């Protein structure tokens with residue numbers, strides 16, 4: 001940064017030298033008909049220009065290092081910040097919008113650092129050195145030259161505001177465009193589009209936004225062009241004024257030489273350079289303020305799930321889970337869960353059953369603090385989960401969901417996600433336990449098979465068994481398992497049941513159960529209806545009771561397992 005600063009100062013000082021040498025050529029060497037002096041001045045002028053350009057190359061190199069590093073840091077800060085946002089942020093945000101803020105908005109402000117900042121700095125120095133030389137040569141003409149400058153400021157103000165508005169609109173339209181691309185041009189989006197034959201509609205939607213982006217960009221360019229046209233006109237008028245006023249001073253007062261007037265003309269063009277840059281900078285800064293505003297909208301967001309300063313790191317747990325008077329709401333108004341109370345003892349298996357939308361999944365989200373309770377508390381081994389450090393809390397919990405998410409990489413990489421330093425033997429043993437090893441081995445590339453976007457190349461049952469193997473590698477004390485609602489073929493069903501045995505053995509588990517075999521195996525069953533636990537007990541106890549569970553059993557489980 002200091003070196004960059006030095007190069008800016010040296011180029012602005014050296015920049016006035018060729019104009020002074022030109023003055024000497026006209027006022028000294030030519031009238032004296034002194035060839036040696038003429039060659040010396042021209043050689044010096046040439047050497048200074050060469051040196052100037054060499055320093056300029058160095059300057060742009062340093063400049064690019066500084067600006068690229070700032071953008072790199074900003075991108076990393078944004079990614080790190082978003083990674084720590086809560087799940088509710090992601091359930092409300094559009095994927096394309098997030099991508100756009102990281103790519104388009106952060107990328108967009110690069111020009112502020114690469115051009116604007118350095119132009120501003122060099123503009124100030126060029127202005128100061130040039131103005132000083134002008135005043136030193138002839139103060140009257142210098143004042144006339146400077147008086148034309150305010151003319152540049154007026155159009156700048158108007159244009160700046162308009163460009164800010166357009167820049168904001170353009171960025172939000174670009175985000176919309178990115179969102180359409182990310183939502184549709186992926187395997188799940190394409191499935192839906194093709195099955196509902198919505199290609200034309202989606203294309204039209206894309207074309208509309210694409211058109212709007214282009215219109216906005218054209219408007220921004222046109223406004224920019226009118227602005228530059230005005231500036232250029234003023235720049236052209238400048239030398240004429242100097243010849244006129246300089247000529248009058250020479251004729252009337254004879255306090256300036258011809259070389260002096262020529263030097264003024266060439267130096268004033270240097271003066272208008274920075275002023276026109278200042279005007280551009282004004283517009284550019286305004287444009288980038290719009291981008292900064294969008295970036296800071298995200299950076300200023302606070303995650304709803306945060307870690308207390310003196311949070312407890314829990315290295316090992318027994319696995320006792322207690323929900324005490326838990327209330328929860330997604331929207332802050334309507335309670336999705338109401339007064340949930342239960343305890344699961346270490347090693348026990350608890351099954352959550354109930355109609356769709358009752359709140360079973362929501363209960364499981366609260367334990368690893370994907371969301372926080374509105375009232376009441378959740379306790380792990382007697383410690384409120386909000387007092388435990390997030391990473392240690394989550395390290396003790398394994399979650400196998402219905403819709404297994406796999407990264408589009410090899411099976412092995414997906415498994416290593418659970419534990420980066422797992423050995424090949426450990427991976428194979430987890431896969432054997434999850435009854436998926438033989439299947440993986442039968443693939444042409446074995447563990448190096450690429451699974452496709454979200455694991456599309458694998459069946460639902462295979463994906464879930466890979467997810468079980470992944471959780472076995474993590475080896476947590478508590479398991480949350482969301483059993484598939486869809487009917488799996490008996491073969492797949494058999495293997496999943498087999499895979500579950502080592503997963504649930506000697507661990508505390510909370511299972512959203514849909515299969516009779518799972519429910520019967522549970523130590524305790526919680527019947528969830530409309531956000532409340534309405535019945536608790538073992539399968540036999542609840543059947544005997546003859547309440548809601550019995551109805552559910554008769555209408556769902558018995559039929560499904562008939």
Ligand SMILES: Nc1ncnc2c1ncn2[C@@H]1O[C@H](COP(=O)(O)OP(=O)(O)OP(=O)(O)O)[C@@H](O)[C@H]1O
Nearest residue numbers: 091330331336354355356357358359360361362363
């Ligand atoms: N991210 C969310 N934002 C707002 N409401 C939500 C969200 N997720 C779920 N809900 C609502 O909360 C309620 C409980 O949903 P939940 O997924 O917990 O039910 P469930 O019992 O697991 O259902 P299923 O058996 O069909 O999976 C539903 O009414 C659902 O619409």
